[in-house]
Amino acid sequence: KNQVEQSPQSLIILEGKNCTLQCNYTVSPFSNLRWYKQDTGRGPVSLTIMTFSENTKSNGRYTATLDADTKQSSLHITASQLSDSASYICVVSGSGAGSYQLTFGKGTKLSVIP
Amino acid sequence: GAGVSQSPSNKVTEKGKDVELRCDPISGHTALYWYRQSLGQGLEFLIYFQGNSAPDKSGLPSDRFSAERTGGSVSTLTIQRTQQEDSAVYLCASSLGRGALNLNQPQHFGDGTRLSIL
Numbered sequence: 001k002n003q004v005e006q007s008p009q010s011l012i013i014l015e016g017k018n019c020t021l022q023c024n025y026t027v028s029p030f031s032n033l034r035w036y037k038q039d040t041g042r043g044p045v046s047l048t049i050m051t052f053s054e055n056t057k058s059n060g061r062y063t064a065t066l067d068a069d070t071k072q073s074s075l076h077i078t079a080s081q082l083s084d085s086a087s088y089i090c091v092v093s094g095s096g097a098g099s100y101q102l103t104f105g106k107g108t109k110l111s112v113i114p
Numbered sequence: 115g116a117g118v119s120q121s122p123s124n125k126v127t128e129k130g131k132d133v134e135l136r137c138d139p140i141s142g143h144t145a146l147y148w149y150r151q152s153l154g155q156g157l158e159f160l161i162y163f164q165g166n167s168a169p170d171k172s173g174l175p176s177d178r179f180s181a182e183r184t185g186g187s188v189s190t191l192t193i194q195r196t197q198q199e200d201s202a203v204y205l206c207a208s209s210l211g212r213g214a215l216n217l218n219q220p221q222h223f224g225d226g227t228r229l230s231i232l
Contacts, residue, residue: 004156032218102157
């Protein structure tokens with residue numbers, strides 16, 4: 001069964017600090033891995049999409065890494081801001097028929113405090 | 115607007131009533147998805163529309179759920195005889211899709227409809 005596990009479940013950090021969120025997946029065959037940011041009461045917003053051949057991708061202060069061999073990804077946030085407080089969702093897409101059926105993690109709830 | 119629009123943003127109804135949720139995708143997006151997000155859970159796939167192809171309804175949890183997409187644009191998700199376990203946020207997303215899909219395209223989500231069944 002395709003699964004995406006994220007850790008930690010929640011995290012509190014001080015403004016200005018860095019943090020790293022983890023994602024492990026068992027989706028096979030693999031097509032791409034996405035990180036989304038979801039603010040409270042809003043829909044998820046795409047941060048990065050990485051295919052099998054990519055092992056890092058940045059979007060401003062967000063840097064995602066992918067190790068397709070170990071089926072692990074991380075999202076690193078640099079110099080956190082209060083506006084980074086949100087849930088971060090790891091999403092994996094398989095390939096082949098039905099591959100549009102993405103597998104979503106439950107998210108990591110990040111709180112950035114002053 | 116330029117984004118995915120969903121209405122209503124909130125819906126409170128009594129158990130047993132029917133509800134209809136609406137999604138306006140981004141213009142030109144041929145792929146449209148409905149998801150359900152329950153508290154503390156990951157997004158659950160419900161249904162997928164791609165152009166004029168038959169929709170993939172494999173994620174619909176029961177025959178009380180149905181969805182349609184008229185003219186390849188606006189979609190409605192209908193829940194009949196609502197139950198308390200239907201309470202959740204229903205999210206709609208759209209993306210570019212060409213032929214068999216462009217799988218590396220991002221999905222653009224609406225802000226969802228928060229459904230509460232009393």
